[in-house]
Amino acid sequence: MKRGLVIGKFMPLHNGHIALINFAAAQCDELIVSMSFTEHDPIDAELRFHWIKATFTDKKIRVEKITDNFDNESLALDARTALWAPVMKQTYPPIHILFSSEAYGEPFAHHLGATHVAFDPSRSQVPVSATKIRQQPFRYWEHIPAVVRPYFVKKICFFGPESTGKSTMAQRMAAHYHTEFVPEVARELLTSNDFTLDDIAAIGHAQYNRVIEKTQTANKLLFCDTDAITTQIYSRHYLNAVPEIVHELEHKVTYDLYFLMDIDVPWIADGLRDLGDHREKMLHVFRAALEQRNIPFIDVRGSYEQREAVVRKAVDAMLDSGRG
Incomplete structure (x- = not known):
């Protein structure tokens, strides 16, 4: 069993996330998509969770949500991801591959004891971010999935x-x-x-x-x-x-x-x-x-x-x- 992990807030889910998750799922027997959330997020957690579940119906993709109460943004990435890893280990079965497009990927994978596989870190395939979409949804409309568009x-x-x-x-x-x-x-x-x-x-x-x-x-x-x-x-x-x-x-x-x-x-x-x-x-x-x-x-x-x-x-x- 080769198990992969993708983490994110998915605020909102966009086509870059979808490409990453599909890329990861193709290389795993099981892929866990872990959505972190807080009560103060600008987009409701249940709505975001629904978007992901509605988009990924393949049984090998396991969509989960986790309360984001284990981070410290004031720390450097190595120290931050050292806080994340124990929580993930306690929450999910052993992770063999971490997939990400972010700078946290390498240190996080190290603390997980997993291999890191980067996907489009330059965002050349889907040139967008969730922050940009929240700020200017119409400018990035073509990168917003159909299930998410009604929100905007x-x-x-x-x-x-x-x-x-x-x-x-x-x-x-x-x-x-x-x-x-x-x-x-x-x-x-x-x-x-x-x-x-x-x-x-x-x-x-x-x-x-x-x-x-x-x-x-x-x-x-x-x-x-x-x-x-x-x-x-x-x-x-x-x-x-x-x-x-x-x-x-x-x-x-x-x-x-x-x-x-x-x-x-x-x-x-x-x-x-x-x-x-x-x-x-x-x-x-x-x-x-x-x-x-x-x-x-x-x-x-x-x-x-x-x-x-x-x-x-x-x-x-x-x-x-x-x-x-």
């Missing part, structure tokens, strides 16, 4: 009263940026404005589920016609109450950019819209909802062409920064 998708919400162009803008922007959009799911569930709190709860769940679904296939950006705050506003307006679940759902999805759509475009009736005489009041309600939550937003007003220019300028800046 930026959700953009078009927010505001009825008949302000939110649906059209979401669709147009999705087409322009070659990605997905989420419609106002309430319109698929309602035929009139005669609804109940149970209906509102169902709308909240459906909207949330559609966002999660579309995030899985979005290309960097996801344009959303509405959000849970909007559902709360209309529930309060029509029913004087809001189901608790809709408040809970608000905190389960974070939108990275809000556009507040002004009412300086014609109001168009469509069967469900009935607030044409209350547009200014509703715009104030929507604006106040964002301000009360300290959510930054960009005002969008003017002609449809001017509105699209405002949106594209802000989205392009997000893409150009690479940060998302």
Whole structure:
């Protein structure tokens, strides 16, 4: 039995990690992939563990996680890895080969009593690091595996009263940026404005589920016609109450950019819209909802062409920064 070891935080898992693990697995009877974590990591440990498990289904690859409470970053690599080795020996069966792309590989292998095999230490095959991806995910998008990409998708919400162009803008922007959009799911569930709190709860769940679904296939950006705050506003307006679940759902999805759509475009009736005489009041309600939550937003007003220019300028800046 020839057993190998790959260690890392995988924060996030990227194509360089995948290449390393596949390289190592090809040379072992069993490969242990050990993911270290702390409670303070910027990416949740269970999510990272899921990414690795979902990516590597070969039974010879054994994915494990270990609490990172045995390191001392103030030490030189030889002394640091001397702390790691006893923990690994106590945790895992005997390791024969350590695979790595890092400078710690040689001293760590020595303390393990294992052979070190380096893989692409210059990162010429996959020129990326987890730190670079966290800092600028869009710049390194091609190096992020499909299972990880949804974590970095930026959700953009078009927010505001009825008949302000939110649906059209979401669709147009999705087409322009070659990605997905989420419609106002309430319109698929309602035929009139005669609804109940149970209906509102169902709308909240459906909207949330559609966002999660579309995030899985979005290309960097996801344009959303509405959000849970909007559902709360209309529930309060029509029913004087809001189901608790809709408040809970608000905190389960974070939108990275809000556009507040002004009412300086014609109001168009469509069967469900009935607030044409209350547009200014509703715009104030929507604006106040964002301000009360300290959510930054960009005002969008003017002609449809001017509105699209405002949106594209802000989205392009997000893409150009690479940060998302």
